[in-house]
Amino acid sequence: MNETAPRPATPERLSLGVAARxxxxxxxxxxxxxxxxxxxxxxxxxxxxxxxxxxxxRDLSGFGKFGKRGVGYNVESLIEEIRKILKTAGQHNIALxxxxxxxxxxxxxxxxxxxxxxxxAIFDNDPQKVGTRIGELPVRSxxxxxxxxxxxxxxxxxxxxxxxxxxxxxxxxxxxxxxxIFNYSGSLLSVPADVTVHTxxxxxxxxxxxxxxxx
Amino acid sequence: MNETAPRPATPERLSLGVAARxxxxxxxxxxxxxxxxxxxxxxxxxxxxxxxxxxxxRDLSGFGKFGKRGVGYNVESLIEEIRKILKTAGQHNIALxxxxxxxxxxxxxxxxxxxxxxxxAIFDNDPQKVGTRIGELPVRSxxxxxxxxxxxxxxxxxxxxxxxxxxxxxxxxxxxxxxxIFNYSGSLLSVPADVTVHTxxxxxxxxxxxxxxxx
DNA sequence: TAGATTGTTAATCGATTAACAATC
DNA sequence: TAGATTGTTAATCGATTAACAATC
Numbered sequence: 001m002n003e004t005a006p007r008p009a010t011p012e013r014l015s016l017g018v019a020a021r022x023x024x025x026x027x028x029x030x031x032x033x034x035x036x037x038x039x040x041x042x043x044x045x046x047x048x049x050x051x052x053x054x055x056x057x058r059d060l061s062g063f064g065k066f067g068k069r070g071v072g073y074n075v076e077s078l079i080e081e082i083r084k085i086l087k088t089a090g091q092h093n094i095a096l097x098x099x100x101x102x103x104x105x106x107x108x109x110x111x112x113x114x115x116x117x118x119x120x121a122i123f124d125n126d127p128q129k130v131g132t133r134i135g136e137l138p139v140r141s142x143x144x145x146x147x148x149x150x151x152x153x154x155x156x157x158x159x160x161x162x163x164x165x166x167x168x169x170x171x172x173x174x175x176x177x178x179x180x181i182f183n184y185s186g187s188l189l190s191v192p193a194d195v196t197v198h199t200x201x202x203x204x205x206x207x208x209x210x211x212x213x214x215x
Numbered sequence: 216m217n218e219t220a221p222r223p224a225t226p227e228r229l230s231l232g233v234a235a236r237x238x239x240x241x242x243x244x245x246x247x248x249x250x251x252x253x254x255x256x257x258x259x260x261x262x263x264x265x266x267x268x269x270x271x272x273r274d275l276s277g278f279g280k281f282g283k284r285g286v287g288y289n290v291e292s293l294i295e296e297i298r299k300i301l302k303t304a305g306q307h308n309i310a311l312x313x314x315x316x317x318x319x320x321x322x323x324x325x326x327x328x329x330x331x332x333x334x335x336a337i338f339d340n341d342p343q344k345v346g347t348r349i350g351e352l353p354v355r356s357x358x359x360x361x362x363x364x365x366x367x368x369x370x371x372x373x374x375x376x377x378x379x380x381x382x383x384x385x386x387x388x389x390x391x392x393x394x395x396i397f398n399y400s401g402s403l404l405s406v407p408a409d410v411t412v413h414t415x416x417x418x419x420x421x422x423x424x425x426x427x428x429x430x
Numbered sequence: 431t432a433g434a435t436t437g438t439t440a441a442t443c444g445a446t447t448a449a450c451a452a453t454c
Numbered sequence: 455t456a457g458a459t460t461g462t463t464a465a466t467c468g469a470t471t472a473a474c475a476a477t478c
Contacts, residue, residue, distance in 0.1 A: 014426065017445070023422040027414075031403045034378075041459065048403055053459095054447060061461050069460040070454040086426050094421075102324075105317035111401055115418035155428070156421055163249075180424045182417055186326055188246045188263055196428070198420045199242075202397055203330035205413045206309075206371055207238040209395045211229065211301050213370070213411070232469070256435065268435095269471060276437050284436040285478040 019086065021059055024049045026082045030114050032075050041072035083116075092117050093153050095178070097169050098160035099124040099132070099139045102184060106160055107134045117156065121148045125165070142169070146176040156180045163187040170197075234301065236274055239264045241297045245329050247290050256287035298331075307332050308368050310393070312384050313375035314339040314347070314354045317399060321375055322349045332371065336363045340380070357384070361391040371395045378402040385412075 014022070028048045032040055042053040049056075060066050060073070063085050067073045094117050096103055106112070107119055122134055125142045132139050140148070148154060157173040159166055163185040170189045173181055183189055183199045191197055229237070243263045247255055257268040264271075275281050275288070281296050282288045309332050311318055321327070322334055337349055340357045347354050355363070363369060372388040374381055378400040385404045388396055398404055398414045406412055 015444075016427075019426050020419075020423050023419045023426075024416075026422065027401065027416050027419045028403065031401055035403065043459080052446060054449095054462095055445070057460060058446090058462080065461075067460050068454055069452070070458045072459065086422060087429055088422055088425055092425060100320070101316045102320035105315070105320055108316070111416070112418050112421070114401065115422055117418060117421060155425070158417075180421065180428055182421060186242065186246055186329065188243065188250065196424050198417075198424055200415075200417060201239075201242050201326070202373075202413075202415060203327050203332060204235075204238045204242045206327070206332060206395065206397060207241065207301060207303055207330055208235050209411050209413055210303050210307060210370070211234050211238075212231075213395055214302055230468075258435080267470060269438095269473095270469070272436060273438080273470090280437070282436050283478055284476070285434045287435065 014085070018059055018062075021049070021051055021055070022082050022086055024051065025056065025059075026079065026086070026115070029075055029079045029082070033079065037075050039068075039072040040075055040078075042067075044072070088116065092155055093120045094118065094156040094158055095120070095145070095148065095152075095154045095173075096122045096158050096160060097124070097142075097145075097173070098184075099126075099129045099134060100160065100162075103160035104134055106158065106184075107137070112158075119158075120152045120154065123148075125169070142172055145172055149176040149178060154178060156182065158182045158184070160184045229300070233274055233277075236264070236266055236270070237297050237301055239266065240271065240274075241294065241301070241330070244290055244294045244297070248294065252290050254283075254287040255290055255293075257282075259287070303331065305331065307370055308335045309333065309371040309373055310335070310360070310363065310367075310369045310388075311337045311373050311375060312339070312357075312360075312388065313399075314341075314344045314349060315375065315377075318375035319349055321373065321399075322352070327373075334373075335367045335369065338363075340384070357387055360387055364391040364393060369393060371397065373397045373399070375399045 025045060028045060042056040045056050046053040066078055066081055096107055096119050099122055107122060112119060122137050122139050123142050123145055124130060124139050129139045130141045157178040159169055159181060161169055166183060166185040166187050167189055170181055170191060174191055174195055179195050181197045183197055186199060186201060189197050240260060243260060257271040260271050261268040278300050281293055311322055311334050314337055322337060327334060337352050337354050338357050338360055339345060339354050344354050345356045372393040374384055374396060376384055381398060381400040381402050382404055385396055385406060389406055389410055394410050396412045398412055401414060401416060404412050
């Protein structure tokens, strides 16, 4: 062992906390760009993200001098810089499972598109829905999932199905090769260790907000 | 100043981190109860919440000895204990703004009901929708919002409307006295300092998951 | 008893914050 | 110039982790 070996100045991988915060900044910046905001200060970013302004400046200054003193950060160029840092500047394809009300609402919104995620295929296990269209995309049978994941380079599966069906469809996604699942039903999913499940839980956020409101 | 004054053993207010984690544990426990799970270990809770098992045991042991060595935690009684700690054991009323696809999907699911939040009123500014029903509840006109907030003790407003309408409806909620807003449109909302806005941002979670998947 | 898992300690690491010089 | 806000330091606080005795 060489105890005096120099450590690299920049770690190859961001810490969980930094990556999470940078993702949040990016979301706010994307919305700020939409309303034609040119610059934004760490103070303003703090109000929208609930992250301390010093922490924001510290997070950003670790990667370069992106701001202008007395002015703030240029919204558009900061978006580009953060995308580079997160290495997620490209386009990523996602599959939506479930063509019900929730699935339709998701497909019709731009919550994913704004961040470079494109819904490229929609699946449902109800034969009645297969063949109908949501926007430009046809609703396809689950049996086509495996082929679609491979052909369309799908990296994320979004589950917008009732809790009772979610485990079975999660299994289908995993077996088709998807390693990141976003679960809109709150139910617990059993997946292999190399699969990441993110569960949507608006009530958790509310519970937490309520605690500070009540105390 | 008396420098030797003893500090209280239990702080009056939980730290932000502890409150957020307890809320997450509660969500998983609620789902675990649904599938008739009797006990759960810190290891299992860790797999579902992505919180370190030692951290979980530490968080809980700060409030009492809730677990049984060699066995784990009783799901049902741990739910009760955490509800007591969060002081959110009661029922809290929420108003849903927006009776479109997303609003209807939310009203028809139990994501909020599972955590003691009851949707007691639904509003929409489209006259075509006013008077129709979603489940048991009639869709009401925004003009009735103020009275409903007072009469039905509404503490949370959930915005399920298009981005273009969200600021105006957030203003209505604030003026009606609501201090916690959950915003399903990603758009930035300007609110007074005493109002808390939580923005739903599934894409932020995905971006973050993707970073670790790609690196 | 044997196996499993909690409760708790101690050590380390990263997050948070205040403060302020630099500078746009 | 005057005002505002970044970039950065230094000090503190809370989160994280490994390890293990206690005990169900």
